[in-house]
Amino acid sequence: MNFWETITGSDLTREYKAFIARAKALPTEYQTAWEEIQIHLFPYGDFTGRNLMPILDGALGLLEETASDGQSVHEALGDDIKGFCAAIAGEEGAKSFHDKWRTQLNKNVAKKLGRLGG
Structure with a gap:
């Protein structure tokens, strides 16, 4: 992976398209489960989703094997x-990521309020 691919996310697009092709080869009930897995894993992703790629690969591998x-x-x-x-x-x-953002926002607001009150 080069710098340009990292910045543009083209490496993730290519990898995700490969996941889609692999999932299409699965039986219908497995394809439905794959869609649900993606939906439920999305909230655990970071801004780019890069941290989910190995998890998605492992989950899809499990579905393929079973x-x-x-x-x-x-x-x-x-x-x-x-x-x-x-x-x-x-x-x-x-x-x-919603929980992480909420925690950070609360910390920032608390800092600002502390400065205003003191």
């Missing part, structure tokens, strides 16, 4: 896809 073994999505992921995503993104209760 589909080739003939297992159902339920056997592979369980009943709670949202919980599965929280587990692979870190752990249940992991902070999303």
Whole structure:
């Protein structure tokens, strides 16, 4: 990956298109699970989403492997896809980017109010 690809995000676009091609080769129930996984993992991403690429690759690899073994999505992921995503993104209760931004905003406001009051 060169500097230009990093700045423009073209490396992420190319990698994501490869994920889409891999997902299209999966059975229908796995494709549906893949869509849900992406939706539930999105809040754990950073501004660019670069931190999610290895996680998405691993999740898609798991789906490919279990589909080739003939297992159902339920056997592979369980009943709670949202919980599965929280587990692979870190752990249940992991902070999303909204939580991180809210915390930073609260700190900044507290600093400003402290300066005004003192």
